[in-house]
Amino acid sequence: MRSSHISSFARACAVLVGVGSAASVFAQADGVIRDGGTPTIVQTRAINDSSGNPAPVVAAGAVYSNVTNFTGSAFSNGGFAAGTPASGTYSTLVLDDLNATSGGPIGTFRWSLANLNTSTQSISAGIRFYADNGANAPGTFLAGFNFNPISLPGSTVSTVGFTATGANQFTIPAKVWAGVTILANGTATSTVLNNEGQGLYSPPNVGTSLDEVGTVSSTGAPFTSSTPAATVTAAPFAGNPAGNFGWELVLAPEPGSAAVVGMAGLALMARRRSSR
Numbered sequence: 219m220r221s222s223h224i225s226s227f228a229r230a231c232a233v234l235v236g237v238g239s240a241a242s243v244f245a246q247a248d249g250v251i252r253d254g255g256t257p258t259i260v261q262t263r264a265i266n267d268s269s270g271n272p273a274p275v276v277a278a279g280a281v282y283s284n285v286t287n288f289t290g291s292a293f294s295n296g297g298f299a300a301g302t303p304a305s306g307t308y309s310t311l312v313l314d315d316l317n318a319t320s321g322g323p324i325g326t327f328r329w330s331l332a333n334l335n336t337s338t339q340s341i342s343a344g345i346r347f348y349a350d351n352g353a354n355a356p357g358t359f360l361a362g363f364n365f366n367p368i369s370l371p372g373s374t375v376s377t378v379g380f381t382a383t384g385a386n387q388f389t390i391p392a393k394v395w396a397g398v399t400i401l402a403n404g405t406a407t408s409t410v411l412n413n414e415g416q417g418l419y420s421p422p423n424v425g426t427s428l429d430e431v432g433t434v435s436s437t438g439a440p441f442t443s444s445t446p447a448a449t450v451t452a453a454p455f456a457g458n459p460a461g462n463f464g465w466e467l468v469l470a471p472e473p474g475s476a477a478v479v480g481m482a483g484l485a486l487m488a489r490r491r492s493s494r
Contacts (some may be wrong), residue, residue: 234418234455235265235292235334249442252386254345254363260328260377262370265417266290274377276466277326281318282425283466285328285377289459292332292375294415295400297436298408305404308439311346312416313356313397313432313448314463318425321391324361325470328379329398330417330463333370341414342367342401343378346441349391356395356432359444361388367403375417377464387470395432395448396465399441420460429453431461 261274268290276283297310333339344364351357363380370376382388400414420427431454434446454461 235294251344251362251364251440251442254365254380254386256366257343257368257378257380259368260285260379262374262376263288265292265332265334265373265375274328276423277328277468279468280424281320281322281467281469282316282422284419284422284425284427284462285330285464285466286423287419287421288375288464289418289420291418291455291459292334292415293418293431293463294332294334294413295398296412296415298402298411300408302405302407303402303411305402307402308344308436308441309400309411309414310436311397311399311434311441311446312463313346313348313395313434314461314465315350315354315428315430315432316394316396316425316465316467317427318390318392318394318467321389323387323389323470324382324467325387326379326381326468328377328464328466329396330375330377330419330465331368331370331398332375332415332417333372334413334415335410336372338369338371339406339410339414340367340369340403342403344399344401344440346397346399347388347390348395348397348444348446350393350395351445355450356397356434356448357445359442360390360394362440362442364401375464379466382470390467394467397432397434397441398463399436399439416463418459418462419464420462422462427462429457429460429462
């Protein structure tokens with residue numbers, strides 16, 4: 219079992235622990251954040267548990283998936299000033315580059331949340347997606363969601379998920395930057411909040427990701443503008459582990475697929491009736 223602690227790579231607050239229809243699919247305008255409600259907890263495991271058992275199954279239709287190979291390490295977002303931040307205050311946005319096998323409308327996505335505190339905490343996450351700017355950094359803002367808090371045990375990493383329907387669906391190009399920011403709840407101290415972040419996973423099962431991490435200061439919250447002032451750091455942990463977080467992107471069903479299935483069912487019923 220491997221354990222390590224890194225106080226920073228681009229900023230002093232980073233901590234590493236452990237070793238629908240076509241009309242409804244769109245890129246959100248700058249400034250728009252969707253309410254994602256309460257995300258689903260898929261799996262929770264202890265930090266430092268890189269045994270691989272059990273591991274989440276790669277979802278059918280995934281164009282990017284990196285949720286099975288947990289490295290036993292977690293990274294805290296940081297960025298909260300000393301004291302008790304006001305409710306809705308954002309942490310640093312920490313991003314990963316995701317090279318999907320293809321672009322398209324996203325119906326379901328998963329990400330990871332880490333609680334590096336020793337006690338159970340209620341953690342609320344904001345998720346942001348950007349297209350690449352052509353120079354290996356976040357560019358056009360694609361979508362943003364804020365989620366209700368979920369209770370996560372101390373010293374754990376959880377895989378959580380959300381299924382977007384209707385106007386919450388959004389379209390991605392083949393390369394995107396996906397990021398997590400932690401929202402203060404008005405009662406947790408900065409010490410607690412600065413011990414919340416993401417789990418590190420590698421290698422991806424579907425698609426690829428470079429060994430790098432992007433960060434955007436919380437000064438620019440709520441992270442809804444295109445081309446944010448991001449710092450991209452290559453090999454932030456010297457390759458051990460790789461700078462890849464737990465993400466999965468699944469394409470939405472084709473708009474006509476449900477209608478085709480329905481028509482097929484009606485045709486089968488008609489044949490059955492005519493044969494009586």
